[in-house]
């Protein structure tokens with residue numbers, strides 16, 4: 049099984065597809081996002097070619113809306129992380145002692161980035177990280193306890209990406225732990241599930257990269273724990289609190305997805321030899337459209353191309369587009385019929401069921417009969433019968449009384 | 457999802473116009489709701505940035521915190537919000553009616569109750585966090601806050617807790633209300649954006665809903681999370697405010713330290729208020745437009761009954777607040793109150809499901825499609841039929857009713873059924889075959905030897921029968937009453953080492 053790199057011919061094809069489009073600089077968040085919508089060939093090809101999809105989305109005329117982070121959130125995150133690591137990592141040592149039973153006094157905190165004067169290059173940081181990892185794994189007595197700003201190399205679709213975990217705990221019963229520092233709050237013992245899930249996915253990417261690095265050094269990958277330490281803010285304060293999370297499931301997903309990136313041969317085989325995405329305007333749209341997509345509403349929060357693909361999915365077919373645009377629960381109710389106009393034609397009885405569709409056709413016709421019984425005939429393009437929608441009343445907002453401040 | 461609901465979405469997508477998801481409104485809509493549109497600072501656990509609040513569409517109050525990381529300003533904001541909200545929240549407690557209870561003391565129930573409307577589900581979470589971060593504050597000592605602050609915290613907590621009870625209407629998200637009534641041609645995920653949802657339901661004159669929705673996407677968000685692009689604009693404004701305050705402090709040094717803002721500080725604050733107002737106003741207008749649209753729908757028949765439960769809960773909570781011995785709701789409910797809470801919610805959910813279906817032929821249509829109900833015309837009645845049940849000596853009236861129906865109920869002989877149109881009637885299935893269902897009437901006829909007049913349906917009546925019978929029985933009328941303990945603090949919280957921190961600890965933190 050190939051896990052990194054691609055053969056020459058495939059690499060050449062991917063390069064041609066990308067042309068002069070910028071490549072994506074991966075980080076843990078973008079690597080974790082590779083796992084989204086694995087059934088989509090379009091995304092598979094674009095990611096394998098390493099294309100920066102934000103730029104492509106601009107060219108397509110559908111600028112990506114997802115991905116921005118508030119400057120307030122970034123600022124707060126930096127302050128919180130600095131606080132956790134301040135004074136030689138006093139707080140972090142306390143947390144590691146509490147969660148993993150690490151000896152809080154043993155070993156130093158080594159900052160890979162600021163160890164020596166001047167800013168080290170990426171390769172220097174990787175070398176230091178590798179060195180620290182090897183020494184810790186061998187249990188050398190002067191190995192550091194906490195590695196700050198380590199840098200991990202990871203090959204993503206044949207290109208080297210550099211990942212920056214917040215920290216690593218290096219001396220816990222002979223194992224290494226990834227430490228992820230997030231400024232979101234754990235309030236009364238529970239955290240926002242979405243934020244928790246995304247932190248877990250990112251940490252799993254670090255664990256994956258670290259285990260590969262260990263393997264490269266001839267170490268047993270299991271020196272890197274599949275549990276990670278997540279440090280968050282407690283309640284409404286800046287006080288850090290730590291929890292241990294098992295990331296094995298996310299680790300398996302990441303591994304699978306990275307492997308599949310290099311397995312794009314099949315997808316490429318379906319595409320014209322001369323295809324490239326490095327074209328302007330309508331041509332870019334046509335080029336992207338050559339690769340089949342599998343749009344689902346979740347794409348809106350997981351893929352830069354979502355607005356383009358949604359528009360395409362809505363526009364295709366005789367009426368209203370693809371059922372997938374309405375969400376998986378609607379799709380589930382329609383037993384495999386993929387087109388909105390097609391499903392409605394069955395419901396209205398204006399087309400006969402094809403073989404295999406008899407059951408769903410019967411269900412849809414009965415459902416439509418019941419809707420008509422309750423609501424009367426639904427007229428295309430009109431509002432629901434019997435439900436009058438009053439027009440807005442009152443003057444427009446701008447001319448209204450100005451906003452009063454305080455208690456009026 | 458039922459095929460009935462799925463068809464609504466398909467039709468909406470094909471026509472570009474929202475379709476009905478219900479024929480009635482399933483939540484109470486107050487004649488005087490309070491609308492609250494909150495914003496919080498990104499990246500913080502809970503740092504209020506601004507709210508638009510009020511009971512008059514034309515007179516929103518804008519409360520803004522020019523430096524949300526400043527603890528004193530945060531609590532001054534909470535106090536100000538309290539001064540606006542508390543009079544409204546307390547105003548309904550005075551007028552009450554006496555409710556008699558079998559086997560228990562009568563109690564006083566308010567005739568009306570407050571109703572807070574927020575744009576999205578995030579607004580409900582906002583009130584929960586507002587409650588959690590303020591209800592334990594002390595009004596004395598080193599970090600004293602204004603007395604409105606902990607009081608607002610307890611009210612917010614009550615609202616947020618109550619919002620977790622299915623069918624309750626004291627705190628509602630406009631997106632939830634609208635999606636209960638209409639279905640759009642986009643996904644449920646996209647319906648979470650109030651602007652797009654409302655554009656589908658109520659597009660500008662002459663425009664299709666789908667196009668109108670696309671046009672408003674990506675505009676100001678309905679909160680409480682702000683848009684990162686908006687935050688970029690806010691950063692320099694907040695920095696300017698900080699500078700102005702520092703400059704004015706420096707000027708005043710030597711003289712008595714100034715705590716209020718000078719002209720420069722006020723200007724900087726006004727710039728922040730203007731930016732926030734511009735961002736929040738579209739959402740304010742949309743929530744009120746939603747109120748109008750929902751007001752045009754008739755209320756479901758059971759809505760008033762569920763609102764009674766809200767009124768009872770409100771009265772108990774208000775009475776408890778007035779009791780000097782009462783304490784704020786615990787951080788994490790103890791085991792007993794958590795179980796009670798869960799049971800209450802399950803009961804309320806079952807009651808809600810059954811009542812909504814009974815009130816709304818469109819929802820009932822999905823039950824019929826699923827084979828758990830049928831609607832049909834009565835074609836034959838044997839009103840004289842008497843049957844002696846096994847083990848009983850006397851024969852009782854058991855009229856036999858034969859219905860013709862196009863529905864395809866899946867229930868077999870022996871299934872107990874309830875009737876939508878005749879709530880007292882009880883029947884059991886004798887035979888069900890395609891096109892025809894035969895029932896035996898078993899209840900709702902009085903206790904006499906013959907059915908009481910009018911209790912046996914007549915040929916020609918069209919009736920709807922369902923097997924969702926257990927839930928069809930009237931649920932408890934005042935679920936809040938037995939559960940008084942958890943709604944207002946209940947028994948002293950169990951020791952919880954993981955939250956053993958002093959509630960005022962975060963006052964000691966530097967918020968920067």
Ligand code: SF4
Nearest residue numbers: 088343347351354357
């Ligand atoms: S947005 Fe388009 S390219 Fe991206 S995953 Fe979805 S369907 Fe595939």
